[in-house]
Amino acid sequence: MTKDFSMDLNKMVTASASWQETATDLEAAARGTRSIAESHGDINWSIFDEVWQAQKKSAEWLRDRLREGSSEATSISNVLTHVATVLQEKDENFANVLIKLQEGL
Template sequence: MTKDFSLDLNKMATASAAWQETSRDLDTAARSTRSIAESHGDINWSVFNDTWQAQKTAAQWLRDRLGEGSREATSISNVLTHVATVFQEKDQNFANVLIKLQEGQ
């Protein structure tokens, strides 16, 4: 490990929260595409049926990608939270060792 390594736990928490917010936004966008696929289904599209089906397919594709993005953003948030928690625990343990050493002298 490099001696120049440093970590700001507050910035990691802020980044994690931002990724979680992104996940929620992507999920909201994914749910909003449902109205595209489900609206106007009762209309007889006749000569425009192929176009209508393509629109529904595109909406489903977009919903799937937005859902994937939402899940990945949640994963990134979870990793950042985990790493911050682990480093905070390690830092606290090290601080406790130093306190015990100082008390022993």
């Protein structure tokens, strides 16, 4: 395996880890919106109830989008990890074939 190829694989693995961190952060942000949607439910909002209900719906919409983003970031991370693993395995197999060919000469 060449040094440049190893560095490229390492960058891919690092990028995968970064996407997974992003997914974790987005999920944490999604959980944070729960406090907006569920807080102050015991208050009688009277004439402001319509505004309060809209705020709750907005928080729910935001939570759903954050969870979608988290899911997509996890998918990107998984693809990068898979591609890096496959490329590394193929490179190692090719190197082993070359070694066997050299030994046979």
